[in-house]
Amino acid sequence: MPDASTLPALSPNPVRGRLNSAFFALTTGYTDHRLAGHKRKVFPRGGVVAEIGAGNGPNLRYLPPGTTVHAIEPNPYFHRRLERTAADHGIDLAIHAVPGEAIDLEDASVDAVVGTWVLCTVHDPAQVLREIHRILRPGGRFAFIEHVAAPHGAVRGVQRLVRRPWRWAFEGCHTDRDTAAAVHAAGFASVEITEFRFRSSFIPVRTQIAGIAVR
Ligand SMILES: C[S@@+](CC[C@H](N)C(=O)[O-])C[C@H]1O[C@@H](n2cnc3c(N)ncnc32)[C@H](O)[C@@H]1O
Structure with missing residues (x-):
């Protein structure tokens, strides 16, 4: 397991965090x-799941x-809503207030990993993908929408x-990452990706991908 103390501090700004x-x-x-159809297609049907950047918990339903969901969520201002959402949907939740770059779970300990709109925001996507690969059991699936x-x-x-203003307002979110290339480069046995348009007034996030990478 990587040492979280070697990573840049992840204490969200209290105002922007809230x-x-x-x-x-x-x-x-x-x-x-708008994302429901894609979520239903790629998300796991149960088992032990880790979710990276679980936010307020919109994926738990x-x-x-x-x-059982291990929520890797370093921003404490999300935790209360996340707990409420988990309770509403009967999810057995464990919150890990650590970054995706240094997940405190054992090797090959989960059946599936979920992440939506998070590889855009993490400090080091390649390191987060290494961690996802490490904690997945062989044959386990990483389901993502980005x-x-x-x-x-x-x-x-x-x-x-x-x-620049987007990155500031959304605490590190990049509008211009090539996440498909990063997932392809992460050493998974197979990767399937669908590109789609997210038609809304949020133009910077119009171009999206949904996919499954199998360890
Ligand atoms: C854009 S929000 C998405 C939240 C949720 N997944 C959703 O779809 O609504 C990005 C999330 O990633 C979390 N995050 C930021 N940096 C992270 C990191 N290094 N590791 C894990 N999660 C991180 C944020 O706290 C936030 O919950």
């Missing part, structure tokens, strides 16, 4: 509705009641334009 938690609580109904850099065109222009 604002982000409240913002996602307000917008999740809308965004989750897609798992069967009784599922907004990614548009290859070109107007959306790419908007992503470039808002990059």
Whole structure:
């Protein structure tokens, strides 16, 4: 297990940390509705699950009641809402207030890992992917939905334009990561990715991918 003390400090700004938690609580109904079909396609049907950057818990409703979920969520301002959502959906929740770069779970200890809109935000996506690979059992699946850099065109222009304020407001979120390439490079036995458009007023996150990587 990597040593978390060697990583950059992950103490969220108290104002932005709270604002982000409240913002996602307000917008999740809308965004989750738009992503529901993709979530149903890729998410696991149970077992022991780890979720990276679980936020307020919008993904828990897609798992069967009784599922054990290890939520890797370094921002403490999400924890209370996350616990409430887990209770509402009968999820057996354990919160780990550690970054995805240094997960405090044993090797090959989970059946599946879930992550939505998180590899955009983590400090070191390649290290988080190494950790996901490490904690998955052989044959275990990493299910992900991520907004990614548009290859070109107007959306790419908007992503470039808002990059800095967006990163500041959403605590490190990058509008321009090539996450598909990062997952392909992470040593999984197989990777399946579907590209899709997230049609909403949130133009910087219009270009998305959903996929499954099998260890
Ligand atoms: C854009 S939010 C997405 C939350 C949730 N997954 C969703 O789909 O609504 C990004 C989440 O990643 C978390 N996060 C930020 N840096 C992280 C890191 N290094 N490791 C794990 N999670 C991180 C944030 O605290 C936040 O909960």
